Amino acid sequence: MTVIEARALRKEFVVRVKAGVLRRESRVIAAVDGIDLTVSRGDMLGYIGPNGAGKSTTLKMLTGVLYPSSGVVRVCGFEPVPQRQALARRIGVVFGHRSQLWWDLPLRDSFALLRHIYAVPAADHAARLSRCRKLLDLDPFLDTPVRQLSLGQRMRGELTAALLHGPEVLFLDEPTIGLDLVSKQAVRSFLAGIGDAGDTTLVLTTHDLADIERLCRRLVVIDRGRIVHDGSLDELHARYGSRRRVVVDLDAPLVTPLALPDVSVESIEADGRRITYALEGGRTTAGELVRRLAELASIRDISVLEPAIEDVVARLYADRDRHGAGA
Amino acid sequence: MASGGWCSRVDSRWLTAYGPLVRAQVRSQAQYRASFVIDVAGSVLFGVLDVVAVFVLFRVSKTLAGFTFADVFLMTALANCAFAIADLLVGNVERLRVYVRSGLLDAVLVRPLGVLTQLAVMDVAARRVGRVVVAVGVLIVAAVNAGLALTAARLVLLVVAPAAGAVIFSAVFVGTASVAFWWIESGELGNALTYGGHDFTAYPMPIYGTVFRRLLAYGLGFAFVAYYPALALLDRRDPLGAPAGLGYASPLVAALVAAAAGLCWRRGVRHYRSTGS
Ligand SMILES: Nc1ncnc2c1ncn2[C@@H]1O[C@H](COP(=O)(O)OP(=O)(O)OP(=O)(O)O)[C@@H](O)[C@H]1O
Ligand SMILES: [Mg+2]
Numbered sequence: 001m002t003v004i005e006a007r008a009l010r011k012e013f014v015v016r017v018k019a020g021v022l023r024r025e026s027r028v029i030a031a032v033d034g035i036d037l038t039v040s041r042g043d044m045l046g047y048i049g050p051n052g053a054g055k056s057t058t059l060k061m062l063t064g065v066l067y068p069s070s071g072v073v074r075v076c077g078f079e080p081v082p083q084r085q086a087l088a089r090r091i092g093v094v095f096g097h098r099s100q101l102w103w104d105l106p107l108r109d110s111f112a113l114l115r116h117i118y119a120v121p122a123a124d125h126a127a128r129l130s131r132c133r134k135l136l137d138l139d140p141f142l143d144t145p146v147r148q149l150s151l152g153q154r155m156r157g158e159l160t161a162a163l164l165h166g167p168e169v170l171f172l173d174e175p176t177i178g179l180d181l182v183s184k185q186a187v188r189s190f191l192a193g194i195g196d197a198g199d200t201t202l203v204l205t206t207h208d209l210a211d212i213e214r215l216c217r218r219l220v221v222i223d224r225g226r227i228v229h230d231g232s233l234d235e236l237h238a239r240y241g242s243r244r245r246v247v248v249d250l251d252a253p254l255v256t257p258l259a260l261p262d263v264s265v266e267s268i269e270a271d272g273r274r275i276t277y278a279l280e281g282g283r284t285t286a287g288e289l290v291r292r293l294a295e296l297a298s299i300r301d302i303s304v305l306e307p308a309i310e311d312v313v314a315r316l317y318a319d320r321d322r323h324g325a326g327a
Numbered sequence: 328m329a330s331g332g333w334c335s336r337v338d339s340r341w342l343t344a345y346g347p348l349v350r351a352q353v354r355s356q357a358q359y360r361a362s363f364v365i366d367v368a369g370s371v372l373f374g375v376l377d378v379v380a381v382f383v384l385f386r387v388s389k390t391l392a393g394f395t396f397a398d399v400f401l402m403t404a405l406a407n408c409a410f411a412i413a414d415l416l417v418g419n420v421e422r423l424r425v426y427v428r429s430g431l432l433d434a435v436l437v438r439p440l441g442v443l444t445q446l447a448v449m450d451v452a453a454r455r456v457g458r459v460v461v462a463v464g465v466l467i468v469a470a471v472n473a474g475l476a477l478t479a480a481r482l483v484l485l486v487v488a489p490a491a492g493a494v495i496f497s498a499v500f501v502g503t504a505s506v507a508f509w510w511i512e513s514g515e516l517g518n519a520l521t522y523g524g525h526d527f528t529a530y531p532m533p534i535y536g537t538v539f540r541r542l543l544a545y546g547l548g549f550a551f552v553a554y555y556p557a558l559a560l561l562d563r564r565d566p567l568g569a570p571a572g573l574g575y576a577s578p579l580v581a582a583l584v585a586a587a588a589g590l591c592w593r594r595g596v597r598h599y600r601s602t603g604s
Contacts, residue, residue, distance in 0.1 A: 013600060052603075060601055065436045067597040081597060088439035100434040104355035116347040117438060 003169055003201050004039035004062060009071035010225075011057050031057040033225030034071070041168070044195045044202045046216030048209075050317050054225040055205040059173050062203070063093050076168055089118055092162030096174035100158060101146045107157045108142045111164060118165035125164055132160040135190050152183035159190065169201040170194065176208050188214045209313060221316060228316070240312045243278040246286050248293060249301040250275070258293060260284045348448040367457045374461040377407050377529065392533040393566055397473040399530065401560065404462070404469035405553035406528040409492025411462035415455040417447050417497045421517055424507035430602030442596060443501065473561060480575075481560050487578060488556035492528070494581035495548050498588035499524055505588075508595030520547075528552040533566050548584045551577040 011032040019025040032054040039045055047055050060066040061073055064080035064087050073080060078087040093100070101110045115125045133139055136156040141149055149157065155175065162170060172191075176184045192215055194200050204215060212219060212233070219236055221229040229236055245266060253272030257265070262281035268274070277289060286304055293299060381403050385396040394402075423446060426432040435445050470485060477485075503517035524543065527535075532544050532554045544550035551574075558565055559574030 056603075060433065063437050065433050066599070066601055084436065085439045085441070088437055091437070093437040095433060098430065098433060100437070102351060102355065105351055109351060109354070113347055113351050117440060 001041045002038055003041050003043075003076055004037060004203070005072075005074045006035055006037040006058075006062070007072040009035040009037070009058070009061060009073050010069050011054075011061060011066060012069045030225050032061065032068075035222070035225070035227055037220065037227070037230075039201060039203065041201055042195075042198045043218055044216050045204065046212040046219045047203060047205045047222065048207070048212065048219065048313065049222040053222045055222060056173055057225075058222070059093075059171050059203070059205065063091060063171055064088065089165060090168050092165070092167035092170045094155075094158045094162045094170075094172045094175050096155070096172070096177040099146065099154060101154070101161060103147045104145055106143045106145055107138065107149075107160075110146065110157070110161060114161055114164050120165050124166065128164050128166065129160070132163060135193065136160060136186065152179050152186075155179060155183065155187060159187065163194075167200065169203065172202070172204045174206055175204065176206060176211055184208070184210075191215055221313075223317075236312055236316075237307050240315050243280050244286065244307055245305040246277045246279065246289055247303045247305065248275050248277070248290070248299055249273060251298045251300055254297055256296065258289075258296060260289060260292060263289060345444070345448065348445075352448060370455060370458040371461050374407060374411065374458045374465070377403060378465055381529075392531045394531050397469075398557065398561055398563070401469045401473045402531060402553040402557045403529040404466040405488055405492060405557055406525060408459075408462040408466045408489040409528075409552050410496050410525040411455070411459040412489060412493035413496030413500060415459050416493070417443065417500045418455060419447050419449060420500050420504040421521070422446065422449075423504040424511060424517075427507045427599065428511050428602075432599060433601055436596075436599070443592065470560075475560055476562065484556055484559055484575060488553075488560075488574065491577040491581040492552035492556070495552050495577075495584050496521065496524065498581070498584040499547060502588035502591050505591045505595035508598045524549055528554065548580040551580040 009032060010030060012028050012030050014026050014028055016024040016026055035054075035058060047058070049055055057066065061068050062075050062080060064075075064084035067081045075087055076090045078090075080087055101107065102113065105113070111125075111129055114120075115122070133142070136159065138156060138160065141153050141157075144153075146154060146157065159175065175191075176187055179187065188211060191202065191204075195202050195215060202215070204211065206212060217232065219229065219231065219233055220227055221236070229239065231239075243266075249270075250273050254275070258277075261283040262279060263284050264278050264280065266276040266278045268276075279286060279289070290299070290302060378400070381396070381400055384391065385399070389395075391399055420443065423432075426435065426446070432442070435442055435449075438445060466485075466489065475481060475485075500517075500521050503520045506516065524547070527543055528549045532540055532550050535544070540550075544554070555565070555569070556574035556577055559572060562571075564571060565573070
């Protein structure tokens, strides 16, 4: 079942730029420049892209904050801005850089308020809250005014606040921004739990690719307002030629170099006793490589390095700089 | 939202949410107790000063454009009461520009309540309640002082007029606030119309120049806040020649002004552009 549908979605901003001492010029920038996106129930979608790519702008259009300049968008069957209130009861939203809690109230009171605002039956509310309290370890700061919470504590509060009405879709704009490793882990495994339950759709933007690896089955990469990749992480690796690497430690340097299809030598260290091979394409498997190598030399140690998503994305963004200049 | 415009649809959910929201707000503010007390005292003083101004005026002259002290006192009291109620209900929308400029409105827009409702409640100032209480008291004193010949119709008007006036002021609050959706640097422009409008409505219309009067009294409906209802209550003819019962039309005018403001508001919300970060 489709929960999010966007067709040729576009958002322009008019910005004024200085063009002299007093003169200002208006310029139109397309923050989101024709996006097509279909998201099904239960999807866990990672929405990534460099700074200014249009991620937040897209999320704002999907949640009813911004009215699109053109294009069609439906979330849970609603048109976000005209049917904003109806949509709001079906979705949960967390903006990492902006609090939605009541600044002067303790979390406990904020949560109680949200129950009234969303008209959640008391039993449902209590069940969801106690689950969040357990999983996110909220109890130590439940009675502290929000303004006194640390970023990590507040973010746990925000997540809880977004979930108390049992949303069908959860939109998260950089939910791990600024958190330390422990808090990041807590947030990630909490979200993973929600995703695994299978009935909540998750749309997440982040610059921390570990979030993506841990949480997202599907990856949409956006750049300058356009989608440049939509598929699984593996597909992204395949497309941008990410390579698995096999690192072997040998007792003695190779006498004759190994020649296999789709295998290249990436580096040779320790006087030839450590060789890093890169596997590209599929004609040679890691197992085959090791077997052939064992015929030529005695192997002391082997490790296989999975491709790092950072590398792929770095390559993707670098591509853009090369091709993008004129675009 | 779809059907509500700025006068949010009053359904049960709205009511159940409103009470707890207001209570939470009062609790938040009570944390800053000193400023809370000063706020209440200040607002009561503010309400009283308006009346004092009329007293001072009539020490200088016996009549104002043909109206006696009692007449003008009634107009001032009506205007004051209408303004106090409007200020209590939607005075906060003036802060919209802060929300628009900072992008805080994002958080408001993702909640299932009207934007205006949330803004109104977000900083509901208990001090404004004090002002309404004072204003109602003053209105009663003014009505007694004027020795109104109270028919049933006039009695109804005495209650309806401040309410209609409150709607007119609320509309002005909302309309001027929504300018911020297009023009973030609108600054104090809104206050000129709202607080300025309050002073304008407190006196008989004939004292104003033609252009000014046409614009504010008829264009924005300000003459219907206190002037025409007061004439109807006092059973006096308008020196400017308007029909006698015009004061009874103030709810109609209020509805028109409110509709216009609602339209501005809804267009404004669509125009909201958030912030880049
Ligand atoms: N309210 C606004 N007014 C003017 N321009 C805006 C506004 N919001 C966003 N933009 C512009 O639109 C583009 C996309 O911004 P957006 O915030 O969607 O990027 P993003 O992908 O979320 O970036 P980041 O990773 O830095 O959060 C940027 O060029 C930004 O300057
Ligand atoms: Mg962003």
